[in-house]
Amino acid sequence: MINYLIRLACCAAAVYFMPQFLNAIRVDTITTALIVALVMSFLNTFVKPILKLLSLPITILTLGLFSLVINVVIVYLCDYLVDGFKVSGFIQPLIFGFILSIVNSVVGTFQD
Structure with a gap:
């Protein structure tokens, strides 16, 4: 549990x-950032696998590139769910998702 809180x-x-x-x-605020981190954790755990399963045929046809679209959709879902967090465009949310996954990977490496 403490590892999850540190990662969060x-x-x-x-x-x-x-x-x-x-x-x-x-x-807007650090509280909003904490809520965004919590919502992104929830979305990546429960919603993202469902989206990946539903989009499996198109992901195979695009040789995996459609998974990038799924990452952007997750960021936009978080934007919709959290007040004080706004996202626009396609490339910026894509970079946002990449940076978050890198941060989570690095933190997870040090916790094990």
């Missing part, structure tokens, strides 16, 4: 500081 805190810190580098993303 690091993810929230990344979410809070990313709008300084990505101008199409806006996060």
Whole structure:
């Protein structure tokens, strides 16, 4: 449980500081960043596998590139669910998702 909380805190810190580098993303407060991290965790755990299963044929046809669209859809779902978190465009949310996955991987590496 403590590992999950550490990963959540690091993810929230990344979410809070990313709008300084990505101008199409806006996060109002640190509380909003923590909520975004929690919602992204929930969406990646429960919704993303369902979307990947439903889009399996098109993912195979595009040689896996459609999974990038699924990542952007997850970020936009989080935008819809969390007040104070705004996203626009396609490339910026894609970069946002990549950075979050890298942060989670790095933090997970140090926790094991």
